[in-house]
Amino acid sequence: MTYAAEISRANPSCFVFLVDQSASMNDPIGGGRQRKADVVADALNRLLAELSVKCAKEEGVRDYFHVAVIGYGHAVGSAFTGPLAGRDLVPLSQVADQPARVEKRTKKVPDGAGGLVETTTRFPVWVDPVAHGATPMCRALATAESLVSDWVARHPDSFPPIVLNLTDGESTDGDPAGAAWAVQTHVTADGAALLFNLHVSAANTVPVTFPDTDVALPDTYARTLFGMSSLLPPHMRFYALQQGLQVGDLARGFCYNADITTLVQFLDIGTRATDLR
Amino acid sequence: MTTSPSSTSTSGDEPVRALPSGATYVEALQDTALCFRGTDLAGAEVRVDALGRPRAISGNFAGVFSLEVGGTRYAIKCFTRAAPEQAARYRAVGEHLAGLDDDWTVGFDYLDRGILVEGVWHPVLRMEWVEGVNLLRWLDRHVDDARAVRRLAERFAHLVDRLAAAGVGHGDLQHGNLLVTADGSLKLVDYDGMYVPALAGLSAPETGHRNYQSPDRTAADFGPSVDRFSSWVIYLSLVALATEPALWRQLRDEDAEHLVLAESDFADPAGSFRLATLTGHPDARLRGLAERFLDVLLHHRAAPPPLEPLEPLDAVEPSGVEPFRDAEPAPAKSGLPSWMVDRLEPHRPAPPPSARFGDRPRALTALTWALAVLLPFGVPAAVLVDEALALADASALLAWAAATAAGYRRRPERAQARAARAERKRLVAARLAAEAEAARLDREAERIAAATAAVKAEQEQRRRALQQRHDERLREHQRAVKQHLDRIDQERQSVAARTRLEEQRLLVRRQKAHLREELAKFRLALAGVEGVGPRQLANLQAVGIRTAADFVGVRYEQDGLDRVAIFVLADGRNVSAAGVGEVSAVLIDQWRERLTARVEAERPTALTQVEQRALRLRSTEERARLDAEHRRVLAAAETAIRELRATLRAEQVALADEMKNANTTTAHTRVDHDRAATEAAVRLERAERAAAEGVTRADAFRPITYRRYLRFLLTGKN
Ligand SMILES: Nc1ncnc2c1ncn2[C@@H]1O[C@H](COP(=O)(O)OP(=O)(O)OP(=O)(O)O)[C@@H](O)[C@H]1O
Numbered sequence: 004m005t006y007a008a009e010i011s012r013a014n015p016s017c018f019v020f021l022v023d024q025s026a027s028m029n030d031p032i033g034g035g036r037q038r039k040a041d042v043v044a045d046a047l048n049r050l051l052a053e054l055s056v057k058c059a060k061e062e063g064v065r066d067y068f069h070v071a072v073i074g075y076g077h078a079v080g081s082a083f084t085g086p087l088a089g090r091d092l093v094p095l096s097q098v099a100d101q102p103a104r105v106e107k108r109t110k111k112v113p114d115g116a117g118g119l120v121e122t123t124t125r126f127p128v129w130v131d132p133v134a135h136g137a138t139p140m141c142r143a144l145a146t147a148e149s150l151v152s153d154w155v156a157r158h159p160d161s162f163p164p165i166v167l168n169l170t171d172g173e174s175t176d177g178d179p180a181g182a183a184w185a186v187q188t189h190v191t192a193d194g195a196a197l198l199f200n201l202h203v204s205a206a207n208t209v210p211v212t213f214p215d216t217d218v219a220l221p222d223t224y225a226r227t228l229f230g231m232s233s234l235l236p237p238h239m240r241f242y243a244l245q246q247g248l249q250v251g252d253l254a255r256g257f258c259y260n261a262d263i264t265t266l267v268q269f270l271d272i273g274t275r276a277t278d279l280r
Numbered sequence: 281m282t283t284s285p286s287s288t289s290t291s292g293d294e295p296v297r298a299l300p301s302g303a304t305y306v307e308a309l310q311d312t313a314l315c316f317r318g319t320d321l322a323g324a325e326v327r328v329d330a331l332g333r334p335r336a337i338s339g340n341f342a343g344v345f346s347l348e349v350g351g352t353r354y355a356i357k358c359f360t361r362a363a364p365e366q367a368a369r370y371r372a373v374g375e376h377l378a379g380l381d382d383d384w385t386v387g388f389d390y391l392d393r394g395i396l397v398e399g400v401w402h403p404v405l406r407m408e409w410v411e412g413v414n415l416l417r418w419l420d421r422h423v424d425d426a427r428a429v430r431r432l433a434e435r436f437a438h439l440v441d442r443l444a445a446a447g448v449g450h451g452d453l454q455h456g457n458l459l460v461t462a463d464g465s466l467k468l469v470d471y472d473g474m475y476v477p478a479l480a481g482l483s484a485p486e487t488g489h490r491n492y493q494s495p496d497r498t499a500a501d502f503g504p505s506v507d508r509f510s511s512w513v514i515y516l517s518l519v520a521l522a523t524e525p526a527l528w529r530q531l532r533d534e535d536a537e538h539l540v541l542a543e544s545d546f547a548d549p550a551g552s553f554r555l556a557t558l559t560g561h562p563d564a565r566l567r568g569l570a571e572r573f574l575d576v577l578l579h580h581r582a583a584p585p586p587l588e589p590l591e592p593l594d595a596v597e598p599s600g601v602e603p604f605r606d607a608e609p610a611p612a613k614s615g616l617p618s619w620m621v622d623r624l625e626p627h628r629p630a631p632p633p634s635a636r637f638g639d640r641p642r643a644l645t646a647l648t649w650a651l652a653v654l655l656p657f658g659v660p661a662a663v664l665v666d667e668a669l670a671l672a673d674a675s676a677l678l679a680w681a682a683a684t685a686a687g688y689r690r691r692p693e694r695a696q697a698r699a700a701r702a703e704r705k706r707l708v709a710a711r712l713a714a715e716a717e718a719a720r721l722d723r724e725a726e727r728i729a730a731a732t733a734a735v736k737a738e739q740e741q742r743r744r745a746l747q748q749r750h751d752e753r754l755r756e757h758q759r760a761v762k763q764h765l766d767r768i769d770q771e772r773q774s775v776a777a778r779t780r781l782e783e784q785r786l787l788v789r790r791q792k793a794h795l796r797e798e799l800a801k802f803r804l805a806l807a808g809v810e811g812v813g814p815r816q817l818a819n820l821q822a823v824g825i826r827t828a829a830d831f832v833g834v835r836y837e838q839d840g841l842d843r844v845a846i847f848v849l850a851d852g853r854n855v856s857a858a859g860v861g862e863v864s865a866v867l868i869d870q871w872r873e874r875l876t877a878r879v880e881a882e883r884p885t886a887l888t889q890v891e892q893r894a895l896r897l898r899s900t901e902e903r904a905r906l907d908a909e910h911r912r913v914l915a916a917a918e919t920a921i922r923e924l925r926a927t928l929r930a931e932q933v934a935l936a937d938e939m940k941n942a943n944t945t946t947a948h949t950r951v952d953h954d955r956a957a958t959e960a961a962v963r964l965e966r967a968e969r970a971a972a973e974g975v976t977r978a979d980a981f982r983p984i985t986y987r988r989y990l991r992f993l994l995t996g997k998n
Binding site: 009011012013014049052053055056057058059060061062063099100102105112113114115116120122123124125127155156159160178180181184185187188189190191192195242245246247264265267268271272273274275276 | 298299301302303306307310311314317329330331332333335336337338339340341343360361362396398399401413414417452454456473485486487488489490491532533534535536537543732739743747925928929932933936939940943944946947948950951954
């Protein structure tokens with residue numbers, strides 16, 4: 004059975020986030036006013052916060068994962084800002100403890116009685132939005148590949164590494180499919196590395212979450228990214244269904260202009276639900 | 281706080297709903313006035329982390345937060361994964377627990393309208409806050425305190441007893457759900473999967489932690505006996521650790537999320553190093569318990585018997601690292617108490633006192649003495665007195681030797697010494713074998729590393745070759761396309777040139793026609809050329825020359841002495857006209873040339889509209905044809921490139937699959953090897969310790985020899 008390895012401190016897994024920081028990320032996302040770069044940075048900060056909470060135990064955040072955030076635009080390299088700047092794989096406990104800053108964000112939320120109230124939350128920030136230069140996606144994937152290859156060499160028994168690419172899709176250094184598949188040739192005894200993609204697009208079309216075919220996808224970039232994405236492992240599919248998402252047997256780890264932070268909720272740490280065995 | 285549920289609703293099957301994520305709860309809990317608006321918890325103070333955000337303790341199904349309101353601390357469980365009939369289950373559990381008087385219970389309320397998150401109310405479980413640490417962390421701190429661990433094992437056995445008596449099955453007994461409080465008592469948390477009699481007939485919503493459950497556990501296992509397997513696992517682990525704390529570090533990785541045993545041991549008992557270590561342990565009680573568990577695992581995995589705790593464990597004097605006393609010491613292995621010391625604090629006990637011979641057999645002593653006194657006389661007697669006497673003396677000596685040797689053999693000290701020496705030999709041999717195995721695995725590690733590197737290099741090479749082949753094909757294709765396009769370009773140019781030429785040709789033709797037409801209007805008869813009279817005119821007319829258009833030039837031929845003028849007609853024929861001499865001919869030709877010059881000055885410089893249109897039409901058609909071909913070539917090129925890329929992708933996928941398979945094999949090899957190496961290291965460590973113990977024990981029997989025995993017979997001294 005694959006994708007069933009226990010994720011523990013003794014046998015951690017790793018996450019590599021790739022974030023598109025090219026000039027085209029300055030454009031607004033489809034149907035919205037937010038820049039794609041802002042959407043992606045926000046998604047990334049949420050993912051990191053979600054992952055930290057997911058792995059928090061009595062004594063603090065446990066190193067169930069080591070995490071890298073690689074930006075690609077005018078350069079390819081660590082996208083962390085603040086104390087972690089320049090680092091690639093960082094144990095999750097250090098990530099959790101060392102955001103660049105904690106922003107106080109004010110927003111209006113429903114008060115449960117039909118009205119809106121203003122509330123302030125603390126929002127940790129590890130990655131700032133950047134939009135500058137070309138889109139060297141192949142190089143970014145190659146960087147991810149080397150991190151992943153190194154990881155599986157050191158942790159041959161771990162839950163396979165997960166690479167999550169956040170992009171608007173338009174690779175400028177060649178067809179990214181080959182580089183994407185190369186990432187997925189690196190395996191642990193528990194399965195091949197997983198590559199998931201979040202496509203943020205300026206096109207104003209219906210968001211798509213974990214589709215199992217590319218027919219509804221609006222352009223070749225989306226179709227290429229879909230084709231590059233790994234199948235969702237069965238337990239992730241199960242949790243997605245539990246969250247009310249429509250996912251088929253061949254659902255892929257691909258989202259189009261949709262929320263991908265739910266992915267963290269699909270990770271299994273500890274007691275298992277019954278339908279999984 | 282009560283254990284009675286305050287929830288009201290719930291009708292069997294709730295629809296699937298998306299629950300907030302852990303981080304979403306963390307966000308909501310930053311404003312407890314809002315998220316608990318209108319409830320007792322409004323404005324509660326939440327325990328926060330270093331970033332000042334609510335501090336979660338996360339499980340796979342929920343996040344638990346610690347908060348205080350009105351001087352009371354609560355644990356608030358916020359659910360992140362939907363569970364069927366949750367409210368009804370919690371109500372039943374609450375009602376059942378309310379009737380118990382057990383100290384493991386934690387009071388709770390299931391609140392349907394528990395927390396407001398992004399405008400939607402979600403349920404929470406409000407519990408008493410338990411001030412304690414989970415079993416793993418407790419062991420990390422206390423594992424070297426064998427007495428405390430032993431006490432905990434007993435408390436755990438008692439807890440299992442109480443659960444059974446109450447007809448309750450927790451469903452997920454594991455380290456995270458067993459909290460140890462400061463006074464050492466055990467509290468059970470996480471009642472998501474709890475069975476109480478009122479829930480009979482339902483199935484379990486979860487199947488428990490992988491490192492605590494039988495491989496056969498399914499959702500259908502939901503009843504009062506659901507915890508049996510995990511009870512065995514936990515109890516056996518605690519007893520093992522109380523017996524030999526070093527097992528904590530030997531049998532598990534630091535930070536591993538299991539006790540002494542884990543999932544892989546249950547799945548493959550025969551291949552389990554950990555089980556083998558426990559069932560082969562020198563301590564008989566531990567060994568017995570482990571063997572019983574192995575029996576459960578092999579034969580009663582699906583329906584384990586209730587836990588069978590050992591007799592009171594604290595029948596042992598509290599001597600710190602001293603293990604349980606062996607009830608019935610096993611003959612070969614019983615004598616190794618100093619095993620059970622933590623390897624981090626090598627506590628070498630003083631070597632056992634040297635063994636001694638006990639009481640002296642009187643008869644043998646007398647005989648020995650007699651011989652010792654008489655023997656010196658024997659030898660001279662043989663020489664001086666009598667051979668017979670000497671013979672008798674020698675026989676007596678032999679008999680004595682036989683008697684003492686037999687006596688020595690019968691000594692209990694000798695049997696013990698022999699056993700100790702045999703054991704030493706065995707243990708030293710085992711240590712050597714363990715060393716050899718560890719060394720072999722080291723060599724194998726190098727081999728695997730080299731093979732892995734080779735595979736990697738080969739894969740790299742193949743990937744590059746694939747890309748190169750593709751680039752080559754692409755270049756070739758692009759070259760062909762370029763050649764084709766170049767040809768089309770050339771043709772385009774030649775079409776333009778041809779059109780220009782045609783235009784030229786047509787223009788010349790038109791100009792010629794114009795010239796002829798105009799010249800035809802000038803009749804020679806009216807030109808009044810000097811010397812050309814009616815006769816000449818008639819003769820010229822007879823050869824076809826009537827107007828300036830009828831001839832194009834004149835040349836002259838010598839005919840004897842005369843030069844004859846020969847007119848070149850418009851159709852190329854050469855004619856001469858009688859009576860038209862050279863002089864007249866020159867004048868006629870000059871007339872024609874003058875006229876020609878005049879007419880040419882007014883000749884047309886462009887084609888007629890009709891001609892132009894026809895010409896344009898033809899060239900446009902040709903250009904269109906070429907343009908179409910150009911487009912066709914480009915489109916074909918695009919398709920071809922797409923196909924090439926598709927081929928590349930297909931080849932890449934195929935290669936990726938192949939590489940994946942090869943790498944999977946490598947990964948399995950490495951995992952198997954790493955496990956073997958870890959086990960070999962532990963085995964070696966244990967073998968070294970055992971061998972050292974064996975040597976010490978055998979050394980204690982150093983005085984037990986035949987020679988010393990003789991001395992002992994003589995002197996009574998050891
Ligand atoms: N009442 C309590 N007091 C103190 N700590 C608690 C309490 N309830 C739960 N916890 C802590 O929170 C952790 C997670 O809670 P719980 O086990 O209920 O969540 P879960 O999602 O069901 O987890 P699991 O994956 O272990 O099933 C527990 O391991 C424990 O450390």
